[in-house]
Amino acid sequence: MKKILNVGIVGLGYWGPNLVRNLRALPDCRVKTVCDVSEDRLRHICSLYPGVEGETDYQRMVADPEIHAVLIATAVRFHFPMAKASLLAGKHTFIEKPMAASVAECEELIALAKQKGVTLMVGHTFLYSAPVRRIKQIVDNHDIGELRYISARRLNLGLFQKDINVTWDLAPHDISIILYIMNERPLSVNCRGGAHVTRGIEDVTSLSLTFAKERTAIIHSSWHDPRKVREMTIVGSKRMIVYDDIAPQEKIKVFDVRVERPPHYDTFAEFQYAYHYGDIYSPYIKQDEPLRTECAHFLECIQQNRVPVTSGEAGLEVVRILEASSRSLKLNGAPVELTPAATA
Ligand SMILES: NC(=O)c1ccc[n+]([C@@H]2O[C@H](COP(=O)([O-])OP(=O)(O)OC[C@H]3O[C@@H](n4cnc5c(N)ncnc54)[C@H](O)[C@@H]3O)[C@@H](O)[C@H]2O)c1
Secondary structure, three states: OOOOOOEEEEEEOOOOOHHHHHHHOOOOEEEEEEEEEOOOHHHHHHHHHOOEEEEHHHHHHHHHHOOOOOEEEOHHHHHHHHHHHHHHOEEEEEEEEEOOOHHHHHHHHHOOOOOHHHOOEOOOOOHHHHHHHHHHHHHHOOOOOOOOEEEEEEEOOOOOOOOHHHHHHHHHHHHEEEEEHHHHOOOEEEEEOOOEEEEEEEEEEEEEEOOOOOEEEEEEEOOOOEEEEEEEEEEEEEOOOOOOOEOOOEEEEEEEEEEEEOOOOOOOOHOEEEEEEEEOOOOOOOOHHHHHHHHHHHHHHHHOOOOOOOOHHHHHHHHHHHHHHHHHHHHHOOOOOOOOOOOO
16 A cells, blocks of 8 residues: 655745645545745735645745655745755755756765755646656657757746756756756757846757757747747657647647758759648647646655656756856856766
8 A cells, every 4th residue: 555645845836736736636635734925925825725734944845744744836946955855854955946056965865865865856837748748748759750949938938047048947948858858968068148127047949959969959948038938849750749738639740841952963953952842730739837747746756665757867968058058148148068968
């Protein structure tokens, strides 16, 4: 029989309550404590979920011997100290994206989780979404031919953050999806951007990732755009996929289109690109809440001692790219090389 896991959740601002709602609905789990420094947020969440204890002191929650796992949904600067305290107390630990503020912090947390023998997972929610899983399947089956490039746009007006730029805020989603699909670490990273509203905090950035075999990815992130856009295009040598996460239905469309160079030609007059235009189809996708799947995966990994899909190592790879993007921004977009390695 499975053991009931008691969890504590810290950070009840915009995102944390979604973790509370989803974990409350899962079997084999009891949301024992919720924690926030804001008494108002605590009162509000505790009134929605009678029986859940409210706590303003994080250290006290972490010290509770009845709590098996801690989920952290606070601002990025708190991720490392809070996760470290949770791991040191021997708790399974879930950290919202991005995992921490630097590669060094991520590495320390991974080592600590190993030493304590507990599960460490990062909230890269999109890897638990049905459309992203379907895209991965289509790409891995070579239905689009050789993968050539991916472009992503994640734009809207706000929410402006005060301590991290838009790449650190929005691009972790796209980076995690791109690494999942590409299944390798990029060779280099370029990033340019503009800080139009808050000095020193870019609200619009363009991030390029260069992979082996001339494969590339481009990520446009913005808090400074009139429309909400969450779009990704995956271009293969035979077909292309467009993923629109805002679309209520038909989030993925596969376009049977391609362009080919003629195999050989003698004169420039003979040279013609061959364009192919075929059908467009939209695979059926059963809609589930990705966060529910993600929370269930965290509990399963704890129960079965399995490594999460979005492990600490996967979180580290995303932060490695974010850190390189910040260096490139300071160098006005110059490439920052990464050491080649297979991603988790
Ligand atoms: N996975 C996703 O799709 C997704 C979506 C949105 C946000 N997020 C992530 O969730 C995290 C939180 O983002 P948010 O927008 O909810 O932030 P937020 O600022 O709205 O909420 C953070 C909460 O943490 C509380 N807090 C701060 N310091 C604390 C402390 N020492 N002890 C207890 N509580 C403390 C604050 O009072 C606040 O209520 C971020 O890492 C963000 O990137 C993930």
